[in-house]
Amino acid sequence: MQARGGLRLEGLVKRFGDVLAVDGVHLELPPGQLISFLGPSGCGKTTMLRMIAGLERPTEGRVYLDGEDVTDRPPHLRDIGMVFQTLALFPHLSVAGNVAYGMRIRGAPKRDIDARVNELLDLVDLHGLGDRRILQLSGGQRQRVATARALALEPRLFLLDEPLSALDANLREQLQVELRLLQQKLGITTIMVTHDQREAMTMSDLVVVMNQGRVEQVGEPLEVYRRPETPFVASFIGRTNILRGQVSDGVVRIAGRPFEVDRPLEPGPVAISVRPEDAHLQTTSTPETNALPGRVVFVRDLGELFECYVDCGLDEHVVVAGSPRERVNVVQGQPVSVSFPREACVVVEG
């Protein structure tokens, strides 16, 4: 079966009055994958999703689905299935009524509808609950009904707008796995909006990181984590230390000390990202390169996790993290040095 749901977004811009919600987005998204739009509130990710769905008209730009220009097509003609943030389950219809809605308004015969509804309810683990009213369901059950309803007509695109945000933590993690497995089983092109980077990392084939209406980086989750391309991406995905300094005469200097990185740089300001778990504490002398002296400000020993906050004279404290095996015995106020291995230094600016 040919994979459906390839999306191409060209120059998408959306203005609400004076507010620029989406500022020139170009994206080419492959079919059959689960793609996350990740970013903080107000970054434009939901607006992007709604433009793909046809619920908002782009101020500028075009949307192509499987090569067809669908920009001017209203939502009910776009062959999509969407799960809304509030789930938007119809309160006056039962579970089966909700799931069957799309088929019913197309005039499908009752027998076919019933069969398909049962098939879908089985798919999302809600077997036998067809006659329940929406108000009688738990949060997790409602989420599954919304999913079943969206998938009922086998749409080309499966769109999810922060679908798990209303659920408590344990349920969220469980449903993250369930949704991902379901998507893989059906092979359906899925676009999910979330502000939770762990959710994006857990579920996605591809992550689109957005900030202030722009796309900052697109890539596989681990790639985006290991090789962030901007300070924003580095600090939004996981935690990181951003070390700022200057490049002059071909040498990188942070707080006056030399750093080696894996690519040549132009003179001027530079920012380097190093994840806390890649940084090392040293109680003996400070190495020549890729290290900063400092003083321990705070130790956080959580048993399964060990963290140390060090004041190295930069704008923010440097955080060094590690597993219990890597624990170093230090006390507050103790002079230490932090080393940043060359292979862990990612240049994010400059």
Added chain:
Amino acid sequence: MSELRRPTAGTRAVLVFPLAMLGIFFLAPFGIMLATSFYHRIEGGFYEPALELASWRRLLQPVFVERTLFSVGICLLAGAVCIVIAFPFTYFLTRMRRRPHVTLLVLIMSALALSEVIVGFAWSVLLGRAAGISNVLVWLGVMDEPVAYQPGFIAVLLGLCYIAFPYCILTLYPQLSRLDPELTEAAQTMGASPWRTFWTVVVPIGRPIIMAGFLLAFVFTLGSYLIPTFLGRPEHWTLSVFISDQATFNANVPFAAAMALFLTALSLVVVGVVTLVESQTRR
């Protein structure tokens, strides 16, 4: 954040029916009334098209001016009395336990369902000399002789308050029930007595709806016809009574029309002025 769709031709067509109805049966009558106010009055309740200012000039007569001042005065007073009692009452109501809370609401809503004529009638009995309060007091031996308190100014005032009161409560209820109890609790932990808390926390927060309830009561009582008729002598009659009588018994429709338009402008002006004053005195 999302925007509403632009209306299509289909949706515009849907609006045609209600707009046509309102246009034909509300705006047109208004326009005709405006025209009628310039018409020439003929004996017997008829009128013919003309362009006279006679009716409008009558608005300047002292009799009419006095009537206007009285109407505005008594209605502002009724509005004030209503809101002053209704606000604390509703506040206490929203904090009651469920059983008395619901019972009182049923009582208030039942009073709302009464027509003005029944309210007027009931109060005329209550304040009358045959089967009213004074009769009970005589029967109890407190008074020697039954006294009629109606028709009279107080009777009209009480009647107006009675019909406006439930509406005041309904306006105040949603907001007061949403008042966060932690606000008053916080004030009390800082040493404010319940009395102090009420005046320094609840009333200031409730200012907008107090104003809204007051204006609602004012406009509502201004429109009352039967209460002043039933419970008051001619000197207690409001503009609504005047206008109705001119249109029907006195058969001077152009004058009634002029008065009605004046009353419309008056209502809008008073509401506007009070709203303006209120927003100026707010920080």
Added chain:
Amino acid sequence: MRALKWIVTTMVVLFILAPLVVVAVVSINANRYMDFPPQGFSFHWYAQLWNDLGWREAIVTSLIVATLSAALAVAIATPMAYVLRAYDVRLAPVLYSLGILPFMLPPVISALGALVFWNSMGHSGRIENIIISHAIFFSTLPLITVSLAMESMDRSLPEAAQTLGANPRTTFRTITLPLLVPSMITGYAAAFVLSLNEYIIAFMVSRFSVVTLPIKIVNDLRYGFTPTIAAVAVVFILIAATTFSLFALFGNLLKFLGADPAILERER
């Protein structure tokens, strides 16, 4: 403060109850003069409501007018409330004000306007006049209730319907309209009750040709008192009290009046 609460509450309860009690007492008085203490008890006057043709006709007329005018009011208000809230109409505030205006003005103004209007149409003294004029006057109520329902409706519901393939018309028919029905019923009930009780518009528009219940009551009072009037009042009060009590027991009266949902949990 506790004392004040009791004083205010008791005062208000007495104030509201006093006329109701009076009327009830008068209605079961055996003789036709109001006097206190009453000379005897009789339900004769209640029977009159059924036996006397004049009263029966007035009641039926009022019921017909109320039923039809409330329906027309809802028919006028619902499309307006829907379109103004679902679409970006340029003159929306103006149109909404137009819808609110009839009810906000003193009734005598609408009454007089209706009077001159129907006169100029050469159509005076007919029952349709009252029905239409009441419908316009009370259309504000369903306009407000339906508008509020539109505002509080989850916007994503019609959007979800669209993503499931429903065009705007189908969406309205299958999703929006069923969800608006409760507010339409509320608006209908409010318009119905108010129309039943309304005097001045009905009077000026039909004068002596059509007699509604309030008109009959006022006329009878002008000629002298009969306790049948009190009987009517008591019937009204009982119906209202019963309806609201049932609503409170089986429905959700507090939520209906706009109470904060949290208040419903409070069982202090």
